[in-house]
Amino acid sequence: MEQFKMPYFYNYPPYFTLQPVKDTREKQIQLWKELILKYCKHYKVFVINLDEDFPLFVNSAIERKLSHEARELFLGALIAEGKAEWLDKAHRKCLILWRSVTDWANLILEFVKEYGFEEGVMTLEEIRTGDETRGTDLAGIDKTVLVRALKILEQKGKAAMFKGTAADDEGVKFSA
Amino acid sequence: MRKRPGLAGLQAAAANRDQFRSLGEDVAKARTDLMKEQLSVFRTQLEEFARKHKNDIRKNPAFRAQFHAMCQKIGVDPLASNKGFWAELLGIGDFYYELGVQIVDVCLATRPHNGGLMDLEELRGHLMKRRRVSREAITEDDCIRAISKLKALGSGFEIFTVGNRRLVRSVPTELNKDHNQIIEAAQSEGYVTAEDIVNRFSWRRGRVVDALETLMKDGLVMVDDGHPDGKRRYWFPCVNTMDVDPDESAGTAT
Numbered sequence: 483m484e485q486f487k488m489p490y491f492y493n494y495p496p497y498f499t500l501q502p503v504k505d506t507r508e509k510q511i512q513l514w515k516e517l518i519l520k521y522c523k524h525y526k527v528f529v530i531n532l533d534e535d536f537p538l539f540v541n542s543a544i545e546r547k548l549s550h551e552a553r554e555l556f557l558g559a560l561i562a563e564g565k566a567e568w569l570d571k572a573h574r575k576c577l578i579l580w581r582s583v584t585d586w587a588n589l590i591l592e593f594v595k596e597y598g599f600e601e602g603v604m605t606l607e608e609i610r611t612g613d614e615t616r617g618t619d620l621a622g623i624d625k626t627v628l629v630r631a632l633k634i635l636e637q638k639g640k641a642a643m644f645k646g647t648a649a650d651d652e653g654v655k656f657s658a
Numbered sequence: 659m660r661k662r663p664g665l666a667g668l669q670a671a672a673a674n675r676d677q678f679r680s681l682g683e684d685v686a687k688a689r690t691d692l693m694k695e696q697l698s699v700f701r702t703q704l705e706e707f708a709r710k711h712k713n714d715i716r717k718n719p720a721f722r723a724q725f726h727a728m729c730q731k732i733g734v735d736p737l738a739s740n741k742g743f744w745a746e747l748l749g750i751g752d753f754y755y756e757l758g759v760q761i762v763d764v765c766l767a768t769r770p771h772n773g774g775l776m777d778l779e780e781l782r783g784h785l786m787k788r789r790r791v792s793r794e795a796i797t798e799d800d801c802i803r804a805i806s807k808l809k810a811l812g813s814g815f816e817i818f819t820v821g822n823r824r825l826v827r828s829v830p831t832e833l834n835k836d837h838n839q840i841i842e843a844a845q846s847e848g849y850v851t852a853e854d855i856v857n858r859f860s861w862r863r864g865r866v867v868d869a870l871e872t873l874m875k876d877g878l879v880m881v882d883d884g885h886p887d888g889k890r891r892y893w894f895p896c897v898n899t900m901d902v903d904p905d906e907s908a909g910t911a912t
Contacts, residue, residue: 495891496880496891506877546885
């Protein structure tokens, strides 16, 4: 995969310290918010786990890393915009919605139409890692996101999810 | 017996005066004509020169500088008016107005990052990038000229020298001597610590912190507590030659 090009501020040490002056801090939060989204989109990262070192939050080249406070603040700012969600009550795992669930649902619909699955059946696992979606944006989609997107399609009557025999054998029937 | 003033005498004197006057007028007229002629020759030649070298003036910074030097010698300011034949002919006014607009643009776009203070050389770099298409090289001298024109707008644009660098200020912040000295001290590394300043200028710590706090409030300084040695560093985006993409910052500023 092509390497992600870091923006200029990523190599400027003070951007790793929360700025005390309000205007400067707002600018800082804005830059980080955008960077997190772009980075996650580039590497298809869906979940940031705060208990693990997320490479974006550590810049070893300039020996700086974001404090926990800063990480939570930046993610919190994304959450306030509806572009991220805490997955747990302890606020350790954060789902990053660099593409909105609605957009994911539309993307699935496009895929279904383009590849002739209008009346087809697929397992969720097939959508995530199967041959059909390989090379499309759907490959590697996070399961939580996928289920939510399919629920939107269900509400529109364009898909119906069902459980298979095994617990991890969920599927979906499209009727697009 | 003393000769009394007679009519003939008066008439002779008057005739004399008339002759002198007409002679004087003739001489003056001849001079004016000569001047007019010289001026028209000068003007024609200048027009010719300008027409011939219009592209050089626009594209070649060294040539442009020489042209300005020449204009200064003969007491003409080609930038004084955009309506004169200078501007029409050379488009040189346009050149600087265009540059001025671009300078304002870059300064505004990078302001969230540098607080409205920017190294002149860095500004020039941005402008060069923007003008890559037209391949018109510009010098610091051009920037200074364009900024001096911006002053007329009362927009608070100003160039001042700190240490060995020139900074462009696009916000009406008042910087005192302490601030300038601190910025100068930051030029080598891009940052200072409070200790650096205390040691270097033998100021009381309070004075240093006070100045740094003011600079911080103005958005000219960012703090950095992340260094392994634990000392707080104060970074000056305005002296740091970081590769800021103004378009990128402009996009995020909204």
